Amino acid sequence: MAVRFAPSPTGALHPGSARTVIFNHLFARQQGGRFILRIEDTDRKRYAEASLASILDGIRWLGLAWDEGPEVGGPHFPYFQSERLSHYHQAVERLLAAGDAYRCFCTAERLEALREEQRLAGRPTMYDRHCLLLDPGEAERRFAAGEPAVVRMRVPEGETVVADLIRGDRTIANATVDDQVILKSDGFPTYHLAATVDDHLMGITHVIRAEEWLPSTPKHLMLYRMLGWEPPVYAHVPLVLGPDKAKLSKRHGAASLLEYRDQGYLPEAMVNFLAFLGWSPGTEQDLFDVDELIQAFRLDKVQSSPAVFDVAKLDNLNGQWIRRLPPEEFARRVKPFVPWLSDELLLHAAPLIQERITRLTEAPQYLDFLVLRPAELPAELAPKKRTPDETIRVLQEARAYFEGAELGPAMEAGLRQVAEGLGWKAGEIFMTLRVALTGRTVTPPLLESARLLGRAECLVRLDHAIGQLIGRPAAL
Numbered sequence: 001m002a003v004r005f006a007p008s009p010t011g012a013l014h015p016g017s018a019r020t021v022i023f024n025h026l027f028a029r030q031q032g033g034r035f036i037l038r039i040e041d042t043d044r045k046r047y048a049e050a051s052l053a054s055i056l057d058g059i060r061w062l063g064l065a066w067d068e069g070p071e072v073g074g075p076h077f078p079y080f081q082s083e084r085l086s087h088y089h090q091a092v093e094r095l096l097a098a099g100d101a102y103r104c105f106c107t108a109e110r111l112e113a114l115r116e117e118q119r120l121a122g123r124p125t126m127y128d129r130h131c132l133l134l135d136p137g138e139a140e141r142r143f144a145a146g147e148p149a150v151v152r153m154r155v156p157e158g159e160t161v162v163a164d165l166i167r168g169d170r171t172i173a174n175a176t177v178d179d180q181v182i183l184k185s186d187g188f189p190t191y192h193l194a195a196t197v198d199d200h201l202m203g204i205t206h207v208i209r210a211e212e213w214l215p216s217t218p219k220h221l222m223l224y225r226m227l228g229w230e231p232p233v234y235a236h237v238p239l240v241l242g243p244d245k246a247k248l249s250k251r252h253g254a255a256s257l258l259e260y261r262d263q264g265y266l267p268e269a270m271v272n273f274l275a276f277l278g279w280s281p282g283t284e285q286d287l288f289d290v291d292e293l294i295q296a297f298r299l300d301k302v303q304s305s306p307a308v309f310d311v312a313k314l315d316n317l318n319g320q321w322i323r324r325l326p327p328e329e330f331a332r333r334v335k336p337f338v339p340w341l342s343d344e345l346l347l348h349a350a351p352l353i354q355e356r357i358t359r360l361t362e363a364p365q366y367l368d369f370l371v372l373r374p375a376e377l378p379a380e381l382a383p384k385k386r387t388p389d390e391t392i393r394v395l396q397e398a399r400a401y402f403e404g405a406e407l408g409p410a411m412e413a414g415l416r417q418v419a420e421g422l423g424w425k426a427g428e429i430f431m432t433l434r435v436a437l438t439g440r441t442v443t444p445p446l447l448e449s450a451r452l453l454g455r456a457e458c459l460v461r462l463d464h465a466i467g468q469l470i471g472r473p474a475a476l
Helices: 015-031 049-061 085-098 108-120 136-144 191-201 211-227 257-262 267-275 290-296 311-324 327-337 343-353 360-370 388-404 409-421 426-438 446-453 455-470
Strands: 002-005 034-037 101-104 150-153 159-164 168-173 181-183 206-210 233-237
Touching: 002 015, 002 206, 015 034, 015 049, 015 206, 015 233, 015 257, 015 267, 015 290, 049 257, 085 101, 085 150, 085 181, 085 191, 085 211, 101 136, 150 211, 159 211, 159 233, 181 191, 191 211, 206 211, 211 233, 257 267, 267 290, 267 311, 327 343, 327 360, 343 360, 343 446, 360 446, 388 409, 388 426, 388 455, 409 426, 409 446, 426 446, 426 455, 446 455
Parallel strands: 002 034, 206 233
Antiparallel strands: 101 150, 150 181, 159 168
């Protein structure tokens, strides 16, 4: 068996499209089949090289691989539709010869006038088959003479049954289907012809694609029948909506998959999350790696109703996946977000925040104190109900303790004694020290942070805090 993902490089890879990639990949691996990546680049006006790069990078970031396609090759090369024009032209000639297609010379102006007339009359906007009445010989002479023309499929009478693995059977009256353009005047095919021809030639057995392509399926089935080919099995996956039940868009968050990467999400979490949009394993288990998803996934269990992209659920999964990483791997993943930390310091600091963050982008706010001395300390330096003089005394006593103690968690007992001796609560002294050493009220564990800073740096920062309370901050 074989499946394909066939994006058009006219925009970045959308999370909904990424979900389609995942479903195709899981099904192919589960069935021992091939996953083909094909680039549908026949819309030359909207083609963008950057979009193609975004699509390929997005799939790679998810950790998924295609068996055939760009950069990989395969027996059905080439994998860019703009390089496969001869296949489409051959199919068009067969359709023309059989009377299943015809050349149309109608101008854009005539077609717009026709649509406007139909709109005003409250009728569906469909082609009126004006050029179907032309003698085929005359049409070929006009085309050979250089007159611009498109080729339209001739929709037959009767009905078309669309069998869908997710949605069941639907019967479509052919009279409601337009005589679709299948070859444009520039010689490039439309999606309908190109997808049908390529799916056949590449041996695609299952077409897993978004629900928005469902109205096109009758046209494709007609083309298969006209060309005498066996159609694939279709499965149209549900739309992905935002929390407001509108189609997922930039206003709901990131517009492209790679923006989620840049926002600090792990690919493991994204695959896990997207796979659950419209499908469920039917267990209480939340975390599934790709191998587990391959074992559990069932295409016929994908739901037909829309799925909601819930960022809170994604954050929850991402946090769980962050905590699942080995410390060394977590340090490697978080490095691009804190490039100013040395590898050695990060390796020691990373475990202190691994249990605390939901996204990798949160790392800087927890770790920037390691390289940035806080110039102006917040008011929390002096606890409520404590005077500046009382706070200075506590900081001086703590500084004396820092001069000789072994930095780290073992300091806790000694600092509690300092607090008790001065009539302070332990929580008060630890918050004052946290603010003095880091400039923040929320940080990794305080005494582990002090050890990372080192004795000399801690003393410099304590002197600065004392100076700020006195009114003469020590130089940093």
